[in-house]
Amino acid sequence: FHKDGFLVLEEFFTIEECDAMRDQIQSIIAGMDVPPHCRTEFSTEEEEQVKAQGSADYFLTSGDKIRFFFEKGVFDEKGDFLVPREQSLNKIGHALHAYDPVFKQVTHSSKVQQPCIGGEPHQDATFLYTEPLGRVLGFWIALENATQENGCLWFIPGSHTNGITRRMVRAPPGNIPCTQFTGTERTYDNSRFIPVPIGLILIHGQVVHKSEMNSSELSRHVYTFHLMEAKDTRWSRENWLQPTPELPFPPLYT
Secondary structure, three states: OOOOOEEEEOOOOOHHHHHHHHHHHHHHHHOOOOOHHHOEEOOOOHHHHHHHHHOOHHHHOOOOOEEEEEOOOOEOOOOOEOOOHHHHEEEEEEOHHHHOHHHHHHHOOHHHHOOOOOOOOEOHHHOOOEEOOOOEEEEEEEOOOOOOOOOOEEEOOOHHHOOOOEEEEEOOOOOOOOEEEEEOOOOOOHHHOEEEOOOEEEEEOOOOEEEOOOOOOOOOOEEEEEEEOOOOOEEOOOOOOOOOOOOOOOOOOO
């Protein structure tokens, strides 16, 4: 982890635990009722993100709610689905860990609490900035087989040691779009990326990673969340995601 910026832990969760999360998501999707004006596409690419979600209050206020974000090209000009609902989603966020009992149990499980370590290319710290840097750890949990064909993660090993060069921050109140990027993203040599088609991946907040388009007929369901070292760490007030009175950031050990 310290050398490469990511670490794979095989069979961290059982098949039964992964199936329970997948079944729960199907139940959530079955009850999904998203007004057409809130059908927000999700992207980590700067121009598309600002256009698709930067001006959407639906995204900016999703930190303490369970909301739905979609792939590109899944709606017609009237906002109706062009594909089955279960195939339209990019992600569901951002408070499954707080309000859904299945995902809350996984997030706060004793296995996660163990001290096991001290779209487009991006670094999580671009969106989740802390002072000092390096205090955010991502959990990427494949709920079914992740392969190069259906969109596994790719990493540049060791890239977590180079800092970040851009941030996505909240725009001043009253501005549209509601978020903006500062700085510029580096360009990356695609030959430096390696595929990581397996299980649970722990992701350093500064390591460069991406996933390619799912070119298969198979889904690639994943549950992700982030942990922040609370001691001597400041969460930036400029981050798009902010704790609220209704949902402060929950401690892991509850």
